[in-house]
Amino acid sequence: MNRSGKLNFRTLGLLSAVLLAMSVPLEIAATGYPVQSPAPGSCGTLTIAAAADLSEVMNTIAADFRAKTGCVVRLSTGSSGNFLSQIENGAPFDLFFSADFAYPKKLESEGLAVAGSTYLYAIGKIVLWVRNDSRLDVSKGLEALRDPAIQQLAIANPQHAPYGRAAEQALRNAGVYDALKDRLVLGENISQAAQFVESGNANAGILALSSALSGELKKKGHYSVIPQNLYSPLDQGAVIMRSSKNPQAAEKFLASLQSPETRELLAQYGFALPPLGAN
């Protein structure tokens, strides 16, 4: 090693010492974070896979549920199709909230979900969403997409995301699909599609009403609801997994969806609700 090499090592040593020092307060902060310890008389842990359109509302529902029952809820959100294939390959979820009705039914028929447990918890809606700085007039509905200024329209991947399928169907039924099909950008799930438009990288997006009503999207843009007659209803089903280690808690969670507060919450997030006792 030459002299400059030694110097480098000394500087590197210093650098790592500084980094180490910086990481110490971070670690304290991390342990200071509230640990999810189950309340007395707890019912253990519930692991839930939920479609991406539920990300925000499900956090609230899960927090309420935990406060009431002491169950610890671990929530994963993503594309329904992805969860389906993960569950088919042994993913350890107790409950699966799909963005459609077919996936839970499929799991039932495959013997992976408790037979007859599929529960219609909500009916999703899709919207045409643009950022507030867009010149596009969304009040014209999907016709607005004929504007040549649309370079990219974000939708979820119709191959495995129910909201993507609904978006494609609506575009076809509105007669604009062929004009737009080369300008579609596909999000891995509805949240990624939302993020493509929200970041301004796509000009417009067909998103879940629930996404349009949550967080950043609510602040940054506006939307028009796509008429229900343009796509098949987005009936959303939840099922209990047969491999669930905590089926009682899972049943309790499904039952809690019947409560007026939870139904009110789902309605606030833009879901239509099945009549009570429809299941």
Next chain:
Amino acid sequence: MNWQAVILSLELAASVAGILLVAGLPIAYWVTFSKWRWKFLVEAIIAVPLVLPPTVLGYYILAGLGPRNLPGKLWQSWFGHTLPFTFGGLLVASLLYSLPFAVQPFSAGFENVDRKVIEASWTLGASRLETFFRVILPLSAVGVISGAVLSFAHTIGEFGVVLMVGGNIPGVTRTISIDIYDQVQAGNYVAANRTSLLLLLFSFLVLSVIYGTNRRVMNVWRRR
């Protein structure tokens, strides 16, 4: 088999390997022969993609180079579009991501060239450029080829960044690894299996060739 995705991945990988072969050689030369005391910082920057989660790069390309930020605006005014959802976007991401896979084997190759031979060439009146092309490059050919092959293979295998900024457009950004992901999500395990097997064999073949040619070159962190 989705041949469109296979061809797209091959195009992307060939572009990356080609560009890195041209751009990576001077970088590797500098990294190998420079005596600058802060050189280690440049080495660290080049090596960052080895440990950086693809999501970080994906995030910066999507948010930082999006049309709402200055770098994105500049890019848009030069090229007429933003990086995400384009082949160019994948190319930029892949170049950054595969840089260490080219530069480190190049550099390891250069370092293995006997210093005496290089100095002899200089004293005999050959310029630095001439020495590089007629002495150093031929003597480190294995390292250079390894770097090109590795960056090619690494690009074929890229997934995270493409998932984040590609937008899954057939023929433009739907690469072979994204295609496999889609097949799995859609439950088409037969199709996923076929493509996966092809990639597995390809990766094994590439690494076998490299290890078989020169096992020392793979040890990119080796220092004399």
